[in-house]
Amino acid sequence: MSGIGKEQGRLPLRHEISDQYKWKLELIYADDRLWEEDFRTTRSLLPRIAEYRGTLALSPEVLLQALTLRDEIEILLEKLYVYAKMRKDEDNTREKYQELVDRAQGLAAEIGGALSFIGPEILSLDEKTLTSFAQSADLSLYRHHLEEITRLKEHILSEKEEEILSLASEVLQTPENLYVMLSSADLTFPQIRDENGDKTALTHGRFIRFLQSPDRRVRRDAFNGILSSFHGLRNTFNAALSAEVKKNLFLSRARRYGSALEYYQDRDHIPPRVYHNVVDTVNRNLSPLHRYTALKKKALSLKKVHFYDLYRPLTVVPEKNYTFEEAGEIVLKSLQPLGQEYMRIVEEGLAGGWVDVYENKGKTPGGYSYGAYGSPPYILMNFTGALEDLFTLAHEVGHSMHSYYSRKEQPFVYAAYTLFSAEVASTTNETLLVDYLLQAAPTVEKEAIVNRYLEGIRTTFYRQALFAEFELYIHSLVEKGEALTADKLCAHWLELNKRYYGPHFAADDLLGMEWARIPHFYYHFYVYKYVTGFAAGTYLGHSLLGGTNESRGRYIDFLKKGSSGYTLDILKEAGVDMGSPAPLEETVALFSRLIDEVEPVLP
Numbered sequence: 001m002s003g004i005g006k007e008q009g010r011l012p013l014r015h016e017i018s019d020q021y022k023w024k025l026e027l028i029y030a031d032d033r034l035w036e037e038d039f040r041t042t043r044s045l046l047p048r049i050a051e052y053r054g055t056l057a058l059s060p061e062v063l064l065q066a067l068t069l070r071d072e073i074e075i076l077l078e079k080l081y082v083y084a085k086m087r088k089d090e091d092n093t094r095e096k097y098q099e100l101v102d103r104a105q106g107l108a109a110e111i112g113g114a115l116s117f118i119g120p121e122i123l124s125l126d127e128k129t130l131t132s133f134a135q136s137a138d139l140s141l142y143r144h145h146l147e148e149i150t151r152l153k154e155h156i157l158s159e160k161e162e163e164i165l166s167l168a169s170e171v172l173q174t175p176e177n178l179y180v181m182l183s184s185a186d187l188t189f190p191q192i193r194d195e196n197g198d199k200t201a202l203t204h205g206r207f208i209r210f211l212q213s214p215d216r217r218v219r220r221d222a223f224n225g226i227l228s229s230f231h232g233l234r235n236t237f238n239a240a241l242s243a244e245v246k247k248n249l250f251l252s253r254a255r256r257y258g259s260a261l262e263y264y265q266d267r268d269h270i271p272p273r274v275y276h277n278v279v280d281t282v283n284r285n286l287s288p289l290h291r292y293t294a295l296k297k298k299a300l301s302l303k304k305v306h307f308y309d310l311y312r313p314l315t316v317v318p319e320k321n322y323t324f325e326e327a328g329e330i331v332l333k334s335l336q337p338l339g340q341e342y343m344r345i346v347e348e349g350l351a352g353g354w355v356d357v358y359e360n361k362g363k364t365p366g367g368y369s370y371g372a373y374g375s376p377p378y379i380l381m382n383f384t385g386a387l388e389d390l391f392t393l394a395h396e397v398g399h400s401m402h403s404y405y406s407r408k409e410q411p412f413v414y415a416a417y418t419l420f421s422a423e424v425a426s427t428t429n430e431t432l433l434v435d436y437l438l439q440a441a442p443t444v445e446k447e448a449i450v451n452r453y454l455e456g457i458r459t460t461f462y463r464q465a466l467f468a469e470f471e472l473y474i475h476s477l478v479e480k481g482e483a484l485t486a487d488k489l490c491a492h493w494l495e496l497n498k499r500y501y502g503p504h505f506a507a508d509d510l511l512g513m514e515w516a517r518i519p520h521f522y523y524h525f526y527v528y529k530y531v532t533g534f535a536a537g538t539y540l541g542h543s544l545l546g547g548t549n550e551s552r553g554r555y556i557d558f559l560k561k562g563s564s565g566y567t568l569d570i571l572k573e574a575g576v577d578m579g580s581p582a583p584l585e586e587t588v589a590l591f592s593r594l595i596d597e598v599e600p601v602l603p
Contacts, residue, residue, distance in 0.1 A: 011201060011361040014091045021324065022090075024353025028083045028375045035083055035100065042076040042107065046114045049073065056121040057129065060136040063122070067142055070115055071412045075373050077111055080104045082372040089380060091362035092185040105170045112166025120159040122149055144564060145413050152266070155255040165254060172251070175244035176522040182236065183519070184364055189229050192221040202226060204365030205382035211311035212386075223308035223510070230516040237516040238486040244522050245478045260475045264525045268418040269566045274579060278528045279472065281581045282465035285588040289462050290502030292454065292595055297504045299602050304506035307497070307514070310458070313451045314598060318444060321385040324357050331394045334436035335429065337544045339552055345404060346397055354400065355379045355393075366519075367392045369399035373412050377403040387452055390437075391430055398429035398537075406562035414564040419526060420578075421567050423533020424540065425559060430456065431541025450598055457591045460534045466500050468528035471521060489515050535583035536576045538590065543575055551575070 029035045052066040084100035092098075125133065133139055134146045149156070156162065189202040195215045202210070202225045210222035230237060245260075252263035265272050296305045299314040322330075328350045335343050349355075359365075359382035371377045377400035383389050402425035407415045434456075437449045473492055474484060490512030498507050520527045543551045558574035571578055 011203060011359060014360045014362070017358055017360055021355075021357035022353075023086070023356040023378050023380075024376075025083060025086055025378075027353065028079060028372065032096075032100075035080060038076055038080055039103070039107065042073060042080065042111070045069065045073050045076075046111065049114055053117050054121070056118065057125055060133045060138040063133060064138045064142070066118065067139075067145075067413075070118060073111055073115070075412050077104070077108055079372040079375065081108065082370060082375065086370060086378060086380070089364035090356065091360065092181065092364060093362040105173055109167055109170040112169055113163045116162035116166050117159045119149055119156045120162060122146065123153050123156055141411060142413065148269075151269070155257065155263075155266070157255070161254075165251075172247050175240050175247060178243075179237070179240045179519065179522055180364075182233065182240065183517075185362065187229055187233065190225045192218065192225050194218060203359065205359040205363075205384070208311055208388070209384055209386060211308055212313065214312070214316065216309070219308040219312065220306075223306075223508075226517070227510045227513045231510065231513045234486040234490075234513060234516065238484060238489060241474070241489070241515075241521060242478075242484040244524075245474050245484065248475065248524055249478055259479060261472065261525055268420045270418075270420050270568065274532070275468065275472075275525065275528050277581055278465055278531050278584065279469050281584045282462060282531070283469075285585070286462075286500060286502065288588060288592045288595065289458065289500060290504070292458065292591070293501045294504045295595060295599060295602065305501070305504055306506050306508055307511050310501075311455070313448065314454070314602065315447045315451065320387065320445065320448075322387075322390060323385065324355075324383055327383070327385075327390050327393050330390060330436070331397060331429075331433060333440075334394065334433040335397075336436075337432055337547060337552065339556070342401065342556070346401065349376065349397075349400065349404075352376070355381060357381055357383045359384075367396055369396045369403060371400075371403060371407075373407055373415055377401070377407075387448060391433060391452065391456065394429040394433040395426040398426035401425065402559050405556070405559040409560040410562040410564055414562040417562045418567045420529050420532065421558075421571060423530050424536045424571070424574075427460070427534045427537025428541045428544070428555070429537075431538050432544065435541075435545055447598075447601075450594060454591070454594050454598070457534075457587065457594075460530050461587055461591070462500060464527045464530040464534075466496050467518060467520065468525075468531065470496055470515065471525060471527060474521075531584070532578050535587045536571060536578055538587055539576045539583050540574060 029038075049066070049069055052062070052069070056063050056066055081101070081104040084097055084104045088094065088097035088101050090097075122130070130146070130150065134143050134150075139146065157165070184204075191199045192202050192210070194200045195213060195218055200206075202222060207222060207226050211219050213219050213222075248260040248264070252258075252260040255263060257263040257266065259272075261272050261275060265275060293305050293310075295314060296302070296309060296312070300309060300312060302309060332343060332347055332350070335346060354376050356379070363382065364380065365382060367379070367381045369377055369379050379393075379396040379400055381389070381392060381396065383393075399422065402417060402422070406417050434449060434453050438446055441449060470493060474489065477484060477488070490509075493515045494507045494509070494512045497511060498505060501507075515521070518527075540555060544555060554574050558570060561570050568577075568579055576583055
């Protein structure tokens with residue numbers, strides 16, 4: 001892993017990373033001066049949009065002009081924010097980019113206020129006029145968009161109320177901002193001794209790697225080191241999460257929804273029953289997870305399985321370490337069922353500055369795909385060379401290609417696909433990677449791949465369902481008028497883990513703090529979409545492995561559609577019905593089959 005630092009155990013500084021392993025954000029802005037120019041340009045457009053206030057009912061032509069200008073403003077705003085956010089994520093300690101993010105968020109609030117008249121004015125049209133406008137040739141591009149506005153009519157407020165909510169958006173971002181700075185910039189972890197007894201830095205990016213160690217002392221020390229650090233700030237993390245939940249409740253009530261869940265689900269036109277179906281279906285099918293925990297207990301010769309044992313593989317296999325170049329080549333070969341065009345775009349992206357590869361001091365942990373309309377679909381990683389990183393790369397490439405096709409094929413107003421469909425493309429790629437690895441790898445490595453697949457189902461299907469159930473719990477408490485406390489959160493987190501993992505699992509008290517590690521609780525009911533996405537992606541991935549042009553064509557069409565239709569309908573056209581429990585139950589059945597395969601070969 002060349003280019004990632006000099007001293008064993010020390011995180012490199014940003015400038016110590018080789019440029020070939022950094023994303024090329026200069027493809028958005030060659031320098032910060034150009035960012036400043038676009039910032040000024042964007043603000044200068046606000047008086048122009050104000051000229052349309054009170055005129056949208058005049059004609060379809062006038063409405064078209066206003067919507068076109070609105071899109072121009074929002075395209076610039078997205079570009080400004082994405083650049084600032086990703087520069088900040090490179091190193092969260094750099095105050096310059098903290099400031100740019102703050103300014104972009106402030107501009108977003110200002111723009112939200114300036115645009116707030118558009119929705120109420122459109123809805124003020126009588127039904128006959130609105131229908132006539134929507135059917136006009138001038139507004140054909142915005143027909144589905146106008147249908148969406150009309151669908152949400154009872155939840156769109158008066159012009160003045162919409163303006164107030166927009167002006168409050170920057171303040172409402174505070175809980176997440178507080179969490180990110182607290183967990184990524186200010187929180188420090190102790191050093192631990194590795195398997196050789198050498199002191200090494202404990203970081204977000206290295207945590208799971210330590211939990212996979214063959215040395216149980218290392219696993220336990222990593223667990224204690226991370227969660228003890230969070231525990232020391234338990235009340236601050238509780239305050240941040242409590243503020244986030246209260247924000248969600250405030251917005252749902254302001255927009256006249258019955259619950260925060262209903263509010264956030266309706267934005268994707270997904271009924272709340274789909275969310276509850278995930279929690280209920282998984283709870284009805286916990287026995288395979290209990291069986292898997294028992295298998296861990298047997299394979300690792302343990303009296304009880306603790307959390308820090310869960311990530312340890314079932315079987316001891318030679319640990320293969322991949323370079324980033326090797327990982328890219330393997331992922332690329334696994335994508336052959338998606339066709340030559342898809343593979344060519346990925347290959348060019350991996351070589352052309354899409355990916356920020358290695359961890360450095362202050363860098364945002366984890367991985368994501370991000371970008372703006374007209375920019376490359378960038379990928380943030382914290383690559384260590386483990387098998388898991390191959391899956392992360394395939395996963396994020398799936399997101400990035402979804403974004404690439406959506407932005408290429410759709411106008412800005414439909415380019416952003418819904419969060420519900422976001423995890424489908426990523427999981428489809430992981431399914432293809434598993435199939436390729438099982439065919440190409442030597443027998444001894446296949447054991448590691450099957451273990452990874454089992455772990456993928458445990459962590460993405462079962463564990464995210466646990467997260468989703470926890471998120472329902474914390475919102476229900478606040479909606480009933482109860483206060484969130486660190487003690488309540490810790491106790492419920494422990495109870496969930498005991499129930500999910502079953503009688504062979506031992507829940508250490510410190511595990512109760514793990515909720516504070518999860519940034520997704522600031523993404524308002526996002527985690528269950530990992531579960532639905534995993535189920536849908538697994539189904540679609542298996543259909544692609546059949547190799548028919550029809551299934552490939554349906555899938556690529558899905559990637560191209562963005563939000564030009566309703567999500568459940570787009571997925572049905574791709575070949576999967578996520579309104580049904582069947583895809584979830586199929587994933588459970590797959591998990592059971594994999595356990596059946598691996599159990600007889602365990603010692």
